[in-house]
Amino acid sequence: MATTTEQAELTQTVEEHLEALRKRFQDLELEQMRKGEIAARAKLDEAKKAVNQKRTQLESQLRRARKASGNAWDEARQGLENARSELEEAVERAAQSFAGTLEDEDSEEE
Numbered sequence: 253m254a255t256t257t258e259q260a261e262l263t264q265t266v267e268e269h270l271e272a273l274r275k276r277f278q279d280l281e282l283e284q285m286r287k288g289e290i291a292a293r294a295k296l297d298e299a300k301k302a303v304n305q306k307r308t309q310l311e312s313q314l315r316r317a318r319k320a321s322g323n324a325w326d327e328a329r330q331g332l333e334n335a336r337s338e339l340e341e342a343v344e345r346a347a348q349s350f351a352g353t354l355e356d357e358d359s360e361e362e
Contacts, residue, residue: 259325263317266336270310277303277343284350292350299346306339 277299284296313328313335320328 303342306342310335310339
C-alpha cells in the first residue's frame with residue numbers, strides 16, 4: 253500500500269508524462285498537416301482517434317488514482333501504468349506511421 257505522498261508523486265509524474273506526450277503528438281500533428289497530402293491527412297485522422305482514445309483512458313485512470321486509497325491504490329496504480337504505456341505506444345505508432353516506418357500490423361491484430 254502506498255502512502256499519500258507516493259500517490260501524489262506518481263500521479264504528478266504521470267500528469268507530466270501525459271503533457272509531454274500531448275506536446276509530442278501535437279508536434280507530430282502539425283508536421284503531418286504541413287505535408288498537405290490526402291494520404292497524410294488520412295494517417296493523421298486515424299492516429300488522432302487512437303491517441304485521443306488512449307489519452308481519455310489515461311485521464312480517467314488519473315482521476316481514479318487520485319481518489320484511490322488503501323487496497324484500491326495498487327489496482328489504480330496498475331491501471332494508471334497500463335494506460336500510460338498504451339498512450340505512449342499510440343503516440344509512437346503515430347510517429348512511425350507518419351514517418352512511413354510502421355509495418356502493417358493492424359491486419360495481424362484483427
